[in-house]
Amino acid sequence: MRSVFKLPAAAAALFAASGLSSAALAQEEEAGPISFSANVTLTSDYRFRGISQTEEDLALQGGFDAAHESGFYVGTWASNLAGWGTFGGSNLELDIYGGYATEVSSVGLDVGVVWYLFPGGLDRTSYGEIYGSVAKTFGPVDLTVGANYAFKQDALSLNDVKQDNIYVYGDAGVAIGDSPVSLSGHIGYTDGNPGTGPNGWVPSPTGTYLDWSIGASYDLPWGPIALSVSYVDTDISESEAAAYQIVNSGYRYGIGDAAAVFAISASF
Template sequence: MIQKTLVLLAVAAISGISYAENNILQQSGLTVTGAATLASDYRWRGQSQGENDPAIQGTFTIAHTTGLYFNAFASSVDLPLSNGKSANLELDPTIGFTKQLDFGAFKPNLDVGLAYYNYVSAGELNYLEVFLRLGFANAMIEGDLLTPSIAYTNDYGGNAISDTVGGKVDNWNFNLLYSVPFADTGFGGVASVGYTKANQVIYGNDDHFIDWKAGVTYNVKSVAGLTAELDVVGTNIEGFTGAADRAVKTGALFSLTKTF
């Protein structure tokens, strides 16, 4: 429970900083936002990061009018290592830049940056990833959002993976995310499909896999900033056994998120 206590403290700090936003920050061109999430599982690119157990998560973002931003994400995890240790807390800092592009009829929002996947007390898993996303608002109907993205790292899984396979792992991820409101009901739909490709066989019996998600969201009108989400999430990874196999199989995911 120590990792979940640490995440709770991080979430409390996030909300406190968010509420502390004042005229001084605004005059400096800064905005501060945050969110806290309770989830039945933490699925990242279709794979459970906590052996299919519930997770507590928090995010904190400080952004400047120039487009520069800093984000921190915290979550409880349970990732066993070959040396008998486990990663129990993930704390990821991200530095990025956003800008709206203008291609005539298309005006996507560009988001590019560096994300550091940091596992407290299990640094052998840590690695850096570069990403690029394009957000197309009102892509098909009013209020929807289409987000294609690409991410790359030359050291996937850090030393924990490279020591196992005998060299650093190049890893690419391509993802397409779509969200859409269902009129003014408060309900919405969300779906994504991703493709990941490594230069080593590290995903079960293969060096690549597909992941997907499909679900519904609901903005709770009686509580500002509260959103419920129910998804079906899965991958086509094969070759694992036991808990590792359950972590990549199709399953249901429920979460509650409160933004600040």
């Protein structure tokens, strides 16, 4: 349910692999057709599409991916939850996904399916999304546009009627010369059911809103470790949040308000 998405990193790794030198490719072939990667992050707040899933508190997150040289991949990712983000009583989110990533005429393509699980939560809280993205590099700038579509299902119900949800977004990233610093920007638009049923999910009081962020990261000189900071915000108004609290006391305005998010992450 929660990140703009974890998969662009996996896809980027696959796209980068297509540009390796012949010597590097030979070493990769010797290692076998399947490659594995892992990541772990400690962040000051877990924001999913602009909304805090940990009551603006710490989150420990990690994932594991397996990618075949053909472009197919599978993976999993998990994070702790708190407050609004517990989604029916669960304090854990577990994502399982699979897809296909390739490059055509220097354009990166990524399509797949993700299923969001909430162990220990209420029944019918888990749900799935279909996603796709297109990525292109222009000089030092990497641009990505994509969409996640949650088809009609129980977890997105309103008054016992199944609802769907669409999320479209754009990402930009640029490295600062040969320095270990890079900058990033993101904007996303959510359009879904305007409220929640007993097990329904929607991250805002309206079901339709914008989220955006800008950030910077610094690769430490030792090991695959990076420090990052980002400014995250949404256009959810205080009056919208106040009205929604009447029917769902678990939601509060602060979790969709502007915030600086700090993180340290490592990838292997």
